[in-house]
Amino acid sequence: MADVIHIPLWYLPLLVLLPLVALAAAAVWLRRLAHRQSIAGEEPDWSVPPLASEKGDDSMLHRWDVRCKIVTIMIFSFVIASLSHLAPALAAVGISLIVLAISKACLARVLFRLLALAGFLGILAVVMPFTVPAHPGDTLVVFAGLDWLGLNMRGLLLAATIAARAVAIALLMEPLLSTAPLPVTLHGLSRLGVPEMASQMVLLSHRYVHVFRQEARRMSSGMQVRGFRKQTDFETLRIVANFLGMLFVRSFERTERVFEAMRARGYRGRFPEPVKLRIRPADILIAALWMAAAAALITYDRVIL
Amino acid sequence: MHISDGVLPVSVTIGGYAAGAALAAWSARRTGSDELPKVAVVTAAFFVASLIHIPLGPTSAHLLLPGLAGALLGPASFLAIALGLLLQSLLFQFGGLTALGANALMMGVPAIICGWIFRKFKGRTRLRHMAAGAGAGALGTAMAAIILAVLLATGGEDFFGVAEIALLAHVPVIIIEGVVSAFTIGFLFRVKPELLEHEFFKPTKARHG
């Protein structure tokens, strides 16, 4: 039978609302901080962050062969995802933080990434303690007078583990992506067997996301100056649909023009290779060290705990 | 909603990657290699469209658009969606690297199905088009929500509650998507009906009958 701890009802707001408030405050704070440090546009929703910093940072991760980097970080991410206990997951966060420090990544962008996770993880943290079924050995917190609402500490632990795993992986994204120009990273991917066209498509999309975002922003201010304000009503949906329709029509037209421009400059189904890649022994060494850390984590998670 | 890293069991994420890759390859073959750069550009537009927030009482929902993508792009929609999710994960950390395959399945499979449904039922009039659009939009999101719930539930019974709530949370989004898709299709029917008539990306090989 699960251990049941009875506590007075007034703890409920304390236990549920306080974390929520704290989380919201943290999110707002992160957003402020990230905003102050970034050059994002007016509306944060529209801003598309850059993928590579313009200043030529240099770190061990910048010099690391991009194929080794991708493979290592991918494997490590899956290893993190497979951890089932909180302690190793927290250790993984620690490793990620160290890597982050080595890579000299831009703090604002890391914060943005964490911020994007906050919503999903926040929901998990609130929902899971109440919905996880009680098992023998679980600790339940039951509020006086609300017997049906049992707060399962195992759910909280589960949510925390998930959050730690997600954060550990998210922290690795900046070291993975911003330590080399995107074309190089993608070229590395295609040298690893991903079809070249796939990485070219990513590049093209990435390029035109910026173009369309500017287009969409101009269109939305065009609507604003004629008095459109989003509300929860049918009319808003209709106008948003017009907006979408217009965006699509313009994008389909642009698509044709882009393709023509490509052909006019000799595009025949292939893009040129951006760089020649070379693997040095040091690259392998770093990969091996990192993999050893991953193995240690797994062992800790599966064997020791 | 996208599933973030660290939620799904590793076996499911890897399975998702495998299935996603297979479907993406199928989608690319159906689209034809000449058209792939175009798919990439259109994906950018869908990406931007999915950043639009619609106010919903005190909160807001952002559009998912699997139905609309299916209706406009046909089989290429899976590729477009996978690409869009990858970008999202690269740029914003929505979704996440390990869950990419699963997320692509969650949005892409409904898109393909909805594309087929839309083409089957769109008829000739504007109203029929809009009705088919509404159906595709709502169904696309509904299917995405169901797949999301199923994927979450693979985590074991601990996740059943989360899956249920995720499913419920999608109900208003399903309605919004249906309405927006219907109006968008209606708009396109008047402004640029060519986009709805045939698949924008013609497959290189003749369709097998």
Place this chain on the structure above:
Amino acid sequence: MHEIDEAIQFRPASGNPIFRMRGLSYSYPDGVEAICGISTDIFPGDRIALVGQNGSGKTTLIKLLSGLLKTGGGELSYKNEPLDGRLLEQKSLETGVLFQDPDDQLFMHTVLEDAAFGPRQQGFSSVEAHTAAQRALRQVSLDKMAYKAPHNLSYGQKKRAALAGLLAMEPGVLLLDEPTANLDPSQEQVFLDLLKNFPGTLVCISHDLIFLYELCDRAVVLDQGRIHHDYTMRELVSQRHTLREHGLDFSFRLVVAPQVPEHGKSPHENPHSGGGRVSDRTPKQPVVAMQDYNHRYPDGTLALKNINLAIEKGGRVSIVGENGAGKSTLLSCLVGLRQGKGDYFFSGNPVTRKVQKKLWRRVGIVFQDCADQLFCPSVKEEVSFGLRRLGCSRAETEAGVFRALSMVGLEGFEERVPLHLSGGEKRRLALACVLAMEPELLILDEPTAGLDPRGEELLIQILRDLSVTLLLVSHDVFFIRELTGRTLVMHQGHILEDLPTRDFLTDERLGNLNGLAYTYRVQNTRDIQTLQHEHEHEHSHLHYHLHSHPHRHGELVHEHPHEHAHQHLHRFVHRHPGQGEKHDHAPRRYHEHDHPGHDKEPHDHSHD
């Protein structure tokens, strides 16, 4: 009736043509003929201006020449070989096409990679391609931007980067589609210099005949897919009737040419330029007043510094300044899209957050790219959109739509799709949408961008007749002069000067600062004016006719063919090189004309 003068070729074939077209045709997939029966040659070193109204097939012809479209009929050969298949692939590496929108063309991740794309496709190694790309970027002075992503560039820089992508391939032929559309004057000058230095063959589409006059020597006029004229640029600009016939008459702009300094005041004072000389009138309640207004971008750059501005009711004010001077930021503050720090009064009331949200009811703005403003499936819905937001009833909306559309000359367009309208019609529709809301202040951001001369003429007529307070942002000296009486000169976020438009136009120092002193334009305008100088002139044209009509000789009425001569007046385009000298006619003196009714004219003739 207008005649197609294909008989008169620009020049006799000298050497081998690069492009040879014989009966070249092309139809769109929907069956509409875009190009029909074009026969001409393009020789190495030609600089051809391809002109014609919107929709006359210019862009299609360029696509045919570049091999992007397959010919629909007739013969098109490139360097004596028919243009198809393998040759087409090889040729596209020798021909550069500059498209209108640079974003279409910059599809790679960085400017450098983009410039290197062409050479890589030509088969050069990575190192060679990057050297070529660097060289091309230096040519367009973008070498410092080489590692930037295209979306971080300004419009003018993007346009130059797109050109660099072509120059890196060292093409023999450059095909340019509206190379200077939307560029500010200094950027345009840069572009012009680049193109003038290009050694190869040029084919350039543009509506800007003054620009073309500077760049090209041969003019090909297209109309509905056919070549209507093919002669020298001088002949084109000197023949006003031809220009008018093809909707290209830009002569209404020519009055702009600033007079020689001695003349001082401009002879052409617009009666509507009321807002000028604020100082010598008792100040009325200003519609807009800004004091010490600053705006900082989120990244910390100060976009507006210490703006002090007052526009009185009914005033007509223009803002000039180079790209990036802060004009657009100022506009978005004025309409309430952004908020800066400082005092902003609208009609005497301070603009607080709350007022700012409602500013749209009182300020109307037409964007530079009006496609950004049109998002409804029909013209009627488009115009009624704003009215509905204002809370007008159905009947009021209906009336408002009708009124607004008739103001801009778009009556009967209610059910048309805005997206399918021509550029000029879209611009007028965007204006109608704003006018329907009866704004107290009307802001126009670059209203002439992308319009053909006919569209410009229509637009200026409409704007002249409006009685609203007007704020015009433009690079276009002609519009500034025609529409406004007061000019604000912006530079790096400041308002440098606030002076009557007339003084601004004669102040060369300010012109230089903003790159508005287009020396070449002034020179060309004068040249063209002398070429076009049109006046009624008595030419004794002796016409000998043989004709018969009844006439009387004393008692005898009879009819017989007879020859007679007569004299009449002609309007004739010709130029005067100087006073006292013999004047000189435009190159094609021969022209056809008929003499209506001269049979009936009384005349004498002898009977031998």
